[in-house]
Amino acid sequence: MSVARPYNFSAGPAILPTSVFEETASAVRQLNVPGDDSLEAKLSILEISHRSKTFDAIHNEAISLVHDVLGVPADYEVLLLQGGASLQFAMVPMNLAVPGKSGAYVDTGAWSAKAIKESKGLGETVVVGSSKASGYDHIPSPDGWADYSDASYLHVTSNNTIYGTEFAELPQTGDVPLIVDLSSNIGSRPMNFERVALGYAGAQKNLGPSGVTLVFARKDLLARQAPGYVPTILRYGTHVEKNSLFNTPNTFGILVLRNVLRWVRQRGGVEAVGAVNAAKAGKLYAALDASSLYVPHAKDGSRSTMNVTWTLAGEGEGDKTKAFLTAAEKAGLSGLKGHRSVGGVRASIYNAFPEDGVDALVEFMREFERTQG
Numbered sequence: 140m141s142v143a144r145p146y147n148f149s150a151g152p153a154i155l156p157t158s159v160f161e162e163t164a165s166a167v168r169q170l171n172v173p174g175d176d177s178l179e180a181k182l183s184i185l186e187i188s189h190r191s192k193t194f195d196a197i198h199n200e201a202i203s204l205v206h207d208v209l210g211v212p213a214d215y216e217v218l219l220l221q222g223g224a225s226l227q228f229a230m231v232p233m234n235l236a237v238p239g240k241s242g243a244y245v246d247t248g249a250w251s252a253k254a255i256k257e258s259k260g261l262g263e264t265v266v267v268g269s270s271k272a273s274g275y276d277h278i279p280s281p282d283g284w285a286d287y288s289d290a291s292y293l294h295v296t297s298n299n300t301i302y303g304t305e306f307a308e309l310p311q312t313g314d315v316p317l318i319v320d321l322s323s324n325i326g327s328r329p330m331n332f333e334r335v336a337l338g339y340a341g342a343q344k345n346l347g348p349s350g351v352t353l354v355f356a357r358k359d360l361l362a363r364q365a366p367g368y369v370p371t372i373l374r375y376g377t378h379v380e381k382n383s384l385f386n387t388p389n390t391f392g393i394l395v396l397r398n399v400l401r402w403v404r405q406r407g408g409v410e411a412v413g414a415v416n417a418a419k420a421g422k423l424y425a426a427l428d429a430s431s432l433y434v435p436h437a438k439d440g441s442r443s444t445m446n447v448t449w450t451l452a453g454e455g456e457g458d459k460t461k462a463f464l465t466a467a468e469k470a471g472l473s474g475l476k477g478h479r480s481v482g483g484v485r486a487s488i489y490n491a492f493p494e495d496g497v498d499a500l501v502e503f504m505r506e507f508e509r510t511q512g
């Protein structure tokens with residue numbers, strides 16, 4: 140029996156493909172892997188050993204799909220860790236800061252700021268570009284960034300989940316390793332990962348459930364030696380050596396991530412998914428631009444295809460926003476409340492978010508403006 144479900148605009152954990160929900164439910168009951176006649180394959184994904192052949196196959200397939208579907212170059216290391224993107228804010232400077240050099244950062248929002256804070260606690264840190272002064276409404280152009288040619292690395296956030304801004308393309312940083320927090324737009328379109336020395340993403344938007352963090356990196360970067368104070372579990376080298384099995388991994392999350400990447404491949408890969416994402420975001424921005432009630436937060440050229448943010452114009456804006464969100468909930472549109480630091484409305488329309496849900500939102504917005512704007 141299928142149950143009508145609301146459209147889920149949550150910023151994360153977020154909507155996943157319906158087929159993945161079904162496959163996951165089935166794997167929780169019993170894995171039943173075709174061609175695997177081991178006893179583990181007759182058990183639930185929640186109870187099998189991370190050292191079993193059955194899990195090993197799931198894990199290896201997930202890693203292959205990270206290369207094949209997401210386009211991570213074949214010679215990069217792929218790690219599936221825990222601790223979220225937030226732990227990477229600390230692991231990056233702990234492992235990759237070169238003595239005597241600064242970590243360079245571009246500050247495009249609250250998540251960048253958190254990465255900067257971790258780096259500052261560990262060593263010399265410079266912010267070479269920022270859009271903070273204008274409420275993080277755009278991505279500052281690389282032409283205006285301060286010189287970072289002597290930095291240990293340059294860190295950027297490719298998509299700013301809270302503000303709804305996105306790098307149209309990843310910057311080119313020459314000999315300085317580029318580190319990218321890809322949490323909220325990985326897999327949303329083709330990206331040139333040859334430019335990225337280390338990328339990381341919490342899975343809970345485009346890749347799977349919370350509790351798994353994808354990290355991929357060029358091998359030469361991982362050869363950098365972390366200082367002696369860095370605990371074993373926080374060293375990239377540990378996880379490379381143990382193939383992400385140093386401690387018990389999130390076996391369930393890795394299965395779901397594998398299933399999500401299979402789904403992306405089946406949809407035609409990141410090119411096809413990217414075209415759909417552009418169409419979905421295009422409809423929403425067109426509706427915002429055509430309205431006198433809704434004010435988009437992100438400036439043209441920096442608009443995110445994953446998180447679309449806006450406020451409501453005019454007097455009594457706070458009450459109108461409340462009325463909008465209450466009516467949206469009643470209409471089956473869930474998770475639209477903007478982050479508290481921006482207010483207003485945020486529609487997160489990740490890969491698995493259906494186009495008809497965007498149509499339903501646009502229709503709702505027009506009707507709300509006509510009747511209550």
Ligand SMILES: Cc1ncc(COP(=O)(O)O)c(C=O)c1O
Pocket residue numbers: 151222223224225226250296298299300301320321322323341342
């Ligand atoms: C861009 C970005 N970076 C980092 C984070 C933090 O991720 P986690 O909660 O996995 O640590 C988030 C969470 O939404 C995010 O959107």
